[in-house]
Amino acid sequence: MTNASTAAEQLADFLRSRRAALVPADLGVVTTGLRRVPGLRREELAELAGVSLTYYTRLEQGAASNPSTQVIDALARALRLDEVERAHLYHLAGSATPRPVRSRMRxxxxxxxxxxxxxxxxxxxxxxxxxxxxxxxxxxxxxxxxxxxxxxxxxxxxxxxxxxxxxxxxxxxxxxxxxxxxxxxxxxxxxxxxxxxxxxxxxxxxxxxxxxxxxxxxxxxxxxxxxxxxxxxxxxxxxxxxxxxxxxxxxxxxxxxxxxxxxxxxxxxxxxxxxxxxxxxxxxxxxxxx
CATH class of the missing domain: 3.30.450.180 (Beta-Lactamase)
Structure with missing residues (x-):
């Protein structure tokens, strides 16, 4: 197993775990009937992030590597990551150190x-x-x-x-x-x-x-x-x-x-x-x- 494939699999695991932790109602996602899995569906997260479902699926399957900074930023926002999680996402994606999130008032x-x-x-x-x-x-x-x-x-x-x-x-x-x-x-x-x-x-x-x-x-x-x-x-x-x-x-x-x-x-x-x-x-x- 190569380092690249290991990094891609770790990125996939992290994305799946954070997607599963989201509550659809908190994000304004309307749900009907029973959901087989917790959190958001792949298509729902892809839509929130503004990325293609096909590409996001490949990321979660460990079949894509080195996503762009724009994609990582969009996913971090859609997943509601805090600064530590966002930095970790950048590290897993093999990207440069993320720029700091614009300041918020305490x-x-x-x-x-x-x-x-x-x-x-x-x-x-x-x-x-x-x-x-x-x-x-x-x-x-x-x-x-x-x-x-x-x-x-x-x-x-x-x-x-x-x-x-x-x-x-x-x-x-x-x-x-x-x-x-x-x-x-x-x-x-x-x-x-x-x-x-x-x-x-x-x-x-x-x-x-x-x-x-x-x-x-x-x-x-x-x-x-x-x-x-x-x-x-x-x-x-x-x-x-x-x-x-x-x-x-x-x-x-x-x-x-x-x-x-x-x-x-x-x-x-x-x-x-x-x-x-x-x-x-x-x-x-x-x-x-x-």
Whole structure:
């Protein structure tokens, strides 16, 4: 028995075991009658992963080797693998080390955000994906998006929204200033990429992809990126033209979490007693019925 066939058989065993562990109802798969085997059927998993049933069957039979990265990623998502299982799947498939899964907010942070109803709070990943917000944070920054967007497979990215989402662009009264600030912050985060150091939170590839995608899709981003602005952007003022309450100036502070994993909280509040404070309170009142 060759090493290749052994690896293919181990991959097949792992795929079968994880497929059997899935609960169809949890994945939105409608079942009728008795099922002869636990978990999903091969055809059901192949459909969820977006791969051909014939090819997936060959993988489970140990008759195919060296599946592509795209196939492994799709299978990992369909099988609901955690990071350790996903890395193991890559190893069995003979692929390179998997890129890290885009960050998710730790459950405790959601409780913390909800405990600050008078502050617009947003949780950001190392690559500025919005991975959580409280009701007021959602109402201020992205009321046009689904409140559950941060928990989706593709959470909204704060920088990308600024350059590619018309509603976000219109939200900022001084868009050029805000855009330059966003690029400057992204430049600051990309330091490890430029120097060759490994980013401890494993976000290098995602940052590189974000920069590449935005440089291709937004002439404004490409223009500002080429100017090499750099700032840490830890505090300042956001000047909004909000669709519900009009002009809204909020002071923001960026708080780095003690775990030092690159996640940050952006907290926004208005000057007490100001018209902006009144506007923020009015906006907060509109979230109570949601």
């Amino acid at each position: 459950p405790g942070l959601a409780t913390l955000l909800d405990a600050m109803p008078d502050v617009a709070a947003i949780a950001l990943s190392p690559v500025q994906d919005i991975v959580g917000w409280n009701r007021l944070g959602h109402a201020v920054l992205a009321s046009h998006l689904d409140p559950a967007a941060p928990t989706s497979d593709t959470p909204p990215n704060k920088v990308s929204m600024l350059f590619t989402d018309p509603a976000t662009r219109a939200l900022h009264r001084d868009w050029e200033f805000e855009a330059r600030l966003a690029v400057a912050s992204l430049r600051y985060v990309t330091g490890p990429l430029v120097t060759g150091h490994v980013n401890a939170n494993g976000a290098n590839d995602d940052i590189a992809d974000l920069v590449s995608d935005l440089a291709s899709s937004s002439a404004d981003f490409a223009r500002i990126w080429a100017q090499h602005p750099v700032e840490s952007c830890s505090s300042g003022t956001k000047r909004f033209r909000h669709p519900i309450v009009g002009e809204l100036d909020l002071t923001y502070d960026m708080l780095h979490l003690p775990q030092e994993d690159g996640h940050r909280l952006m907290l926004m509040h208005a000057t007490p007693g100001s018209s902006h404070d009144d506007a923020l309170r009015l906006l907060a009142s509109t979230t109570l019925s949601g």
